[in-house]
Amino acid sequence: MTAYLKLDHIDKTFTRGAATTEVLKDISLTIDRGEYVSIIGHSGCGKSTLLNIVAGLTRATIGGVLLEDREVNSPGPDRAVVFQNHSLLPWLTVYQNVRLGVDKVFAKSKSRTERHDWTLHNLNLVQMAHAADKRPSEISGGMKQRVGIARALAMEPKVLLLDEPFGALDALTRAHLQDSVMALHQKLNNTILMITHDVDEAVLLSDRIVMMTNGPSARIGEVLDVPLPHPRKRLELATNATYLKCRQRVLEFLYERHRYIEAA
Ligand SMILES: Nc1ncnc2c1ncn2[C@@H]1O[C@H](COP(=O)(O)OP(=O)(O)OP(=O)(O)O)[C@@H](O)[C@H]1O
Numbered sequence: 001m002t003a004y005l006k007l008d009h010i011d012k013t014f015t016r017g018a019a020t021t022e023v024l025k026d027i028s029l030t031i032d033r034g035e036y037v038s039i040i041g042h043s044g045c046g047k048s049t050l051l052n053i054v055a056g057l058t059r060a061t062i063g064g065v066l067l068e069d070r071e072v073n074s075p076g077p078d079r080a081v082v083f084q085n086h087s088l089l090p091w092l093t094v095y096q097n098v099r100l101g102v103d104k105v106f107a108k109s110k111s112r113t114e115r116h117d118w119t120l121h122n123l124n125l126v127q128m129a130h131a132a133d134k135r136p137s138e139i140s141g142g143m144k145q146r147v148g149i150a151r152a153l154a155m156e157p158k159v160l161l162l163d164e165p166f167g168a169l170d171a172l173t174r175a176h177l178q179d180s181v182m183a184l185h186q187k188l189n190n191t192i193l194m195i196t197h198d199v200d201e202a203v204l205l206s207d208r209i210v211m212m213t214n215g216p217s218a219r220i221g222e223v224l225d226v227p228l229p230h231p232r233k234r235l236e237l238a239t240n241a242t243y244l245k246c247r248q249r250v251l252e253f254l255y256e257r258h259r260y261i262e263a264a
Contacts, residue, residue, distance in 0.1 A: 002069055003030035004191060005054070005159055009063035012049055023049050025217040027063070029210060031159075034189040038202040040250060041212030042260040047195040051163050054193060055081050067158055077105045080152035084164040086144035088136040088151075095132040098122055098151045105155045122154040123147075125184060142173035146180070153184070162194035166201065175234065178205060186231055199254070203246045204234060211253045214260060221258055224249055 012024040023046040031037050039047050052058040054065050056075040065072040067079070088097045099119045106115055123129040126146040131139055136147070145165055152160055165181075166174040182205060185192060196202050202209045206226050213221040226246050228237070237243040254260075 003066070004033040004035075004068060005031040005193070006066040007031075007050075007054065007063075008066060010050070010053060010060045010065070011062035012046065012053065012058070013061045022217045023215055024060075025219050027220055029220065029223070031191060031193065033191055036185055036192045036194070036205055036207045037210060038194045038196050038206040038208075039210045039212060040196055040199065040202050040254070041218065042214055042254065042258070043197070045212045045215045045218040047212060048163055051081070051161050051193065051195055054159070055079050055161050057081075077101075077155040078158040079161055080155045080157035080159075081161040081163060082145070082148045082152050082165045084167040086136065086141075086148045088144055088147055090136050093133050093135055094123065094128060094139065094147050095119060097136070097147060098154050101151050102154050118154060122150040125153060125187075126150045126180060140173070142169050142177055145169065145177055149181070149184075153188070153190075158191065160190050160192045162192060164195050164197065167197070174201075179234070181205065182230075182232060199247055199250045202250060203228075203243060204232060204237065209246070209250060211250060211258075213258050222253055 007027055007029040010024055010027040011022065013020050013022045027050060039050065041047055049058060053060050054072065056072050056079065059073070072079070092100065099115065102115050102119050106118065110118060120129055120132070123132055126149050128143060128146045128150060131143060136144055149165070166177055169177065178201060194205065203226055209224045209226060210220055211222045211224065212218050224246060228240070228242055
């Protein structure tokens, strides 16, 4: 069986003038359809660079990405990205922000009425249909992230790329949104690749956690399976032995074996 998403021997070197920095070294990973995979690692190790390569926003120096056996060379609606800072267009309403993507992707395959219904359907999925006519400045940070997720889902991507989607939110809003993303994953069974700094978030949400070593020349240090059945409930997991073991394993990797050393 071929991999759904394959990161194949990726190296990435940035060059500025005479200076070159090798950020990623020989990254290989395969992700199955419907899997939720998180990438965790210290600041600056190259997580966003890797996600951008999968998104097609940055080219790998060596190696590449295959999605259903097709090489990824540019951005496309089959790989929708949700960034830490929502990136909604401020002059458009919530509805229009989602509709814009829907019109772009489904201009030929859906009628106007279908595109309207599909936009509302996706706003409903993230419980934001009630704010359809509001502008981004009129809604909270958590709500903006929900709209960003609706916009991404509305493109029916093969892979959803989440770049620290909860990073800018307060703890409670973050927990609510994590629960929503878990519920959406249960319902839609989408394939998700997420970057996070947060160990609990990684264990709570993921089927597998990819741990990166520190840069430069960051590699995949370890991949951990999280064998907890879905749906998961955060309160029950707090005392679950498997959860605690996974959490401990990631903490050991990050804070013992691959401690972050501040540049001098
Ligand atoms: N366009 C670029 N040109 C040169 N260097 C870059 C470029 N983009 C990223 N880098 C460098 O690559 C390294 C990895 O950056 P990246 O943002 O991918 O790390 P990260 O793990 O996502 O960090 P954080 O967790 O802090 O967001 C950093 O040293 C960064 O300075």
